Every structure is written in structure tokens, then in C-alpha cells.
Amino acid sequence: MTTPVHPEARIGHVHLKVADLDRAIAFYSGVLGFEVTQKYGKQAAFLSAGGYHHHIGLNTWESRGGTPAPRGHTGLYHTAFLYPDRAQLADALRRVVEAGIHIDGAADHGVSEAIYLTDPDGNGVELYRDRPEAEWPRDGRGQLEMYNAPLDLDLLLTEAPAR
Numbered sequence: 001m002t003t004p005v006h007p008e009a010r011i012g013h014v015h016l017k018v019a020d021l022d023r024a025i026a027f028y029s030g031v032l033g034f035e036v037t038q039k040y041g042k043q044a045a046f047l048s049a050g051g052y053h054h055h056i057g058l059n060t061w062e063s064r065g066g067t068p069a070p071r072g073h074t075g076l077y078h079t080a081f082l083y084p085d086r087a088q089l090a091d092a093l094r095r096v097v098e099a100g101i102h103i104d105g106a107a108d109h110g111v112s113e114a115i116y117l118t119d120p121d122g123n124g125v126e127l128y129r130d131r132p133e134a135e136w137p138r139d140g141r142g143q144l145e146m147y148n149a150p151l152d153l154d155l156l157l158t159e160a161p162a163r
Helices: 021-031 086-098 153-157
Strands: 014-017 035-040 044-048 056-059 078-083 103-108 112-118 124-130
Touching: 021 035, 021 044, 021 056, 078 086, 086 112, 086 124, 086 153
Parallel strands: 014 056, 078 124
Antiparallel strands: 035 044, 044 056, 103 112, 112 124
16 A cells, blocks of 8 residues: 655645747736746746745746647646635636736535636636635535536625725
8 A cells, every 4th residue: 555645745836838928927927826936037037926946937948939738638737826815816816807807717515615717828727725624525425515506796796805
């Protein structure tokens, strides 16, 4: 039997190949609000939340001017950004709506609420918040029982914090 990874292990950052660095920064910083912590000329940048060294790496080293991977091919499905609560998820939604970015979908999964969109390079992006574990749906045996129900985005927007 394989020994499981330590329970405190986390995914620390994602590093994406992008076609246009400035366009990617405009999305991840200008729309989603991550701060640029360091830039390497016109080839790479690191962005973060809360002063961390980086949660997102962007580079054009092998992809400058490239096109998104075609549908039906392997690769990254989406990057998920976890917000601390429903109000901050609502703030993220407001940013996306105000930027005129198309929302691909939204769902209540029982354990979380999620909004799905696509970045300028065709990478999937999930913006979500987790519910407290005590609220997670479980069956009669106590097993996790996630689901896929609609998420009311209009209602969620009403919960965005005042600016």
C-alpha cells in the first residue's frame, strides 16, 4: 500500500505558459487582482495575494505568440483560486462581470461554490469558496456526497463587499 502524502501538503503555485505576457498580467492582475511581485523583462512575471512570493507564474519562454491547446488534447483543465468566504467570491465575480469576461459556468457542489471562466490563453479558471466541513453533504454512511446544482450569480453579486 502506498503511504499517503502528508495531510498539510498543499499546491503552492501554478506556472502557466502564455502567448502574451502583458495580456496575461492584465487578466490575472487587472481583473482578478493578484499583485505583480516580480517581472523578468518581457518574458515572465510572478503574481500573488497577500504578499506571498508567488501564487501564479506566467512566462512566454516556449509560448510567445502561441495558440491555445486544441480541444480534445491533454493538458491543464483549470486552475482553481480559493477565496476565504462567500463575500470575497462575490467580489471576484464582480471583477469578472465588470471586465466583461464571459462566464463559462457556475455551480454549487455542496462542499463549495464555483465560477468557471477562461483566461486569455484558453486556460480554464475556477474561482471558488469552500463551505465549512461540517456543512458538507454526506450520505447515511457519512460518505461525502458532492453534487452539481446551479449557483445563483445574481444573488451572489448582492453579497460583494462595498468598495
